[in-house]
Amino acid sequence: MQSTQAHLFPVAGDIRSGMPPVHLEQFEGPLDVLLHLIHSQQMDIFDIPIALLTRQYLELLEQQDDPRHQTQPSCEQKIRLDLDIAGDYLVMASTLAQLKSRMLLPRPQLDDEGNTIDPRAELAAQLITYEQYRLLAEQLNERPRLDRDVFARSIFPEAANVERPLPEGNLDALLLAFRRVLKRVGGEARHQIFVETMNVREQMRMLLARLTFGGLQLDEFLQDTPGREALVTTMLAILELWRQQNITVIQSSCYGPVTLLAKQGMQ
Amino acid sequence: MSGTDPLTSRIEAMLLASDEPLTARRLSAVLGEHIASGDIRASLLELEAHYSSRGIRLAQVADGWQFRTAAEHAEYIQRLWQARSPRLSRSALETLAIIAYRQPTTRAEIEALRGVKTSGSVIVTLQERGWIKVSGRKDVPGRPHLYGTGRQFLIDFNLNSLADLPESNQLLDDSDIRQMANSTNEANSNEQQTTI
Numbered sequence A: 001m002q003s004t005q006a007h008l009f010p011v012a013g014d015i016r017s018g019m020p021p022v023h024l025e026q027f028e029g030p031l032d033v034l035l036h037l038i039h040s041q042q043m044d045i046f047d048i049p050i051a052l053l054t055r056q057y058l059e060l061l062e063q064q065d066d067p068r069h070q071t072q073p074s075c076e077q078k079i080r081l082d083l084d085i086a087g088d089y090l091v092m093a094s095t096l097a098q099l100k101s102r103m104l105l106p107r108p109q110l111d112d113e114g115n116t117i118d119p120r121a122e123l124a125a126q127l128i129t130y131e132q133y134r135l136l137a138e139q140l141n142e143r144p145r146l147d148r149d150v151f152a153r154s155i156f157p158e159a160a161n162v163e164r165p166l167p168e169g170n171l172d173a174l175l176l177a178f179r180r181v182l183k184r185v186g187g188e189a190r191h192q193i194f195v196e197t198m199n200v201r202e203q204m205r206m207l208l209a210r211l212t213f214g215g216l217q218l219d220e221f222l223q224d225t226p227g228r229e230a231l232v233t234t235m236l237a238i239l240e241l242w243r244q245q246n247i248t249v250i251q252s253s254c255y256g257p258v259t260l261l262a263k264q265g266m267q
Numbered sequence B: 001m002s003g004t005d006p007l008t009s010r011i012e013a014m015l016l017a018s019d020e021p022l023t024a025r026r027l028s029a030v031l032g033e034h035i036a037s038g039d040i041r042a043s044l045l046e047l048e049a050h051y052s053s054r055g056i057r058l059a060q061v062a063d064g065w066q067f068r069t070a071a072e073h074a075e076y077i078q079r080l081w082q083a084r085s086p087r088l089s090r091s092a093l094e095t096l097a098i099i100a101y102r103q104p105t106t107r108a109e110i111e112a113l114r115g116v117k118t119s120g121s122v123i124v125t126l127q128e129r130g131w132i133k134v135s136g137r138k139d140v141p142g143r144p145h146l147y148g149t150g151r152q153f154l155i156d157f158n159l160n161s162l163a164d165l166p167e168s169n170q171l172l173d174d175s176d177i178r179q180m181a182n183s184t185n186e187a188n189s190n191e192q193q194t195t196i
Helices: A002-008 A030-040 A050-063 A083-104 A121-142 A171-184 A200-211 A218-223 A227-243 B006-017 B024-031 B037-051 B071-081 B090-102 B107-114 B120-128 B151-156 B174-195
Strands: A247-251 A258-262 B056-061 B064-069 B132-137 B145-149
Touching: A030 A050, A030 A083, A030 A121, A050 A083, A121 B090, A121 B107, A200 A227, A200 A247, A200 A258, A218 A227, A218 A258, A227 A247, B006 B024, B006 B037, B006 B064, B024 B037, B024 B064, B037 B056, B037 B064, B064 B071, B090 B107, B090 B120, B090 B145, B107 B145, B120 B132
Parallel strands: none
Antiparallel strands: A247 A258, B056 B064, B132 B145
């Protein structure tokens, strides 16, 4: 501990706080820590010895490090706190350091209205305000609380083995609810059924039937297919038959005629 | 309670049967318009006095009336139920206290006062209990939520209204504190140089 402290604070005469070690988890943030330090040493909150307090505060942060104290602690290791929490503590550390330097530097002693300027006034105000709410929170906690200190009839804590029966089914209520939903989505939903004029399956069967008599030129076959819809259906039928390997499609030359052959016909 | 008048007896029955605090207005609505509100109030006060020394008390909470067990028997009720209500963390209590006394207030204000970040889970816990709720948005950049206490806060913390919060009148405002800080410093200004 002595060595770690010496790194951050090379102070002659080493004013040790002699404070018992504490854990940050006990505290609700930097203000809470400062109040602890101030009260446990009976410091005057309006006349805080900033240098001493800053040193003790940093010491306390360092204590949160490995309690076995490495011989060569690096800066990163010194304050190895949860970054979320550490952020607030580090902001306070820099505030304290800034206050300390402002106290050391020459500064105007009086403001425009002739009042004393104390750089620590803001921190003191912040501490007092926080202390008030801390006290109020304690008082709030001490009030008789429902379900902890006082109990009202008919609010019973649920035991783990309580059986919760399912509600009775009610068809009418269900139908009513369903009707309300239907009304909300805008009338009854209807299915629209379209008549399929061309059928790929039908076309496949027809094509296979014709191919049993021998190969067929694609152009010829498509010639007597009426209409765009029929053409598309026939093409789909050919592709499907080809995919299922029921027919073979042959094109002997580029841009040449395409011949359809039934698989059996090839053998 | 022999010799109690019928109205008081009727109100007593209603209070026992209700599972939430009954307001005088609600009692009046149920009892009928021919019953004077002054009579209802007199009956309530009579009941409150009657139960003041019993194991059950008639408590005034959230602007209503509710039968509750006396606080001094808490231990036995807990034993009876074999359950303890979960302890509140200090951060939850402090956050709640700040919201209760400063409402409406924002999360940023709470964090500034406590000097530490408020975790979202604390806010969520307090909201789930019905103790705090969003009362609006503050008209500043980002339009942050404004928090205030809900009715359940009064019910659970045995408060009739926010005015019953302990010592709310003694709460110093920021300017008071600043003044205190400065005036004390004037007195100390001579010693200052030695203490630094």
